[in-house]
Amino acid sequence: MTQHAITVLGHDRPGIIAQTTAVLADLGLNIEDTSMTLLRGHFAMTLICAGGATEGRIADALLPLADDGTLTVTVREVPADEGAAASGSPYLLAVHGGDRPGIVSAVVGAVAQARGNVTDLTTRLSGDLYVLLAEVDLPTDVDVEALRAVLAEVADRLGVGVTLRAAEADEL
Numbered sequence: 363m364t365q366h367a368i369t370v371l372g373h374d375r376p377g378i379i380a381q382t383t384a385v386l387a388d389l390g391l392n393i394e395d396t397s398m399t400l401l402r403g404h405f406a407m408t409l410i411c412a413g414g415a416t417e418g419r420i421a422d423a424l425l426p427l428a429d430d431g432t433l434t435v436t437v438r439e440v441p442a443d444e445g446a447a448a449s450g451s452p453y454l455l456a457v458h459g460g461d462r463p464g465i466v467s468a469v470v471g472a473v474a475q476a477r478g479n480v481t482d483l484t485t486r487l488s489g490d491l492y493v494l495l496a497e498v499d500l501p502t503d504v505d506v507e508a509l510r511a512v513l514a515e516v517a518d519r520l521g522v523g524v525t526l527r528a529a530e531a532d533e534l
Contacts, residue, residue: 372433459522
């Protein structure tokens with residue numbers, strides 16, 4: 363049993379997910395993790411699948427998805443991993459304000475300095491408003507108030523608002 367990371371990127375159109383997952387099911391692959399989003403009209407999906415098919419067989423089977431040149435499909439075998447369980451406490455991080463370069467790197471840099479791990483991140487630009495939403499796993503011994511103070515300083519420097527709050531189980 364091997365695991366493969368599969369990416370599908372390109373111009374959005376109906377049916378990409380259905381076509382991709384049908385091919386994977388036909389190969390007997392189990393989809394273990396996936397993330398899909400639209401980024402300014404571009405489709406982006408990553409899947410982690412497990413099964414007995416080889417990298418080459420998967421790539422060949424997915425090749426028709428890219429026939430018209432609007433999608434790029436990649437397949438790569440990845441080491442089998444039981445998935446690192448979250449080792450800390452889940453938090454939700456939200457940032458909003460005027461768009462400018464450096465928001466993501468400054469905010470997630472502060473989280474990294476606190477030994478936090480970003481487990482999911484989404485950003486959107488709506489006109490001039492930039493919004494960042496992230497799920498963050500913080501070590502149980504982290505000083506959350508100190509991290510909030512650092513994030514407030516970063517936010518002030520960037521001219522954005524920031525909130526960090528404990529996530530409830532039903533929010534994740």
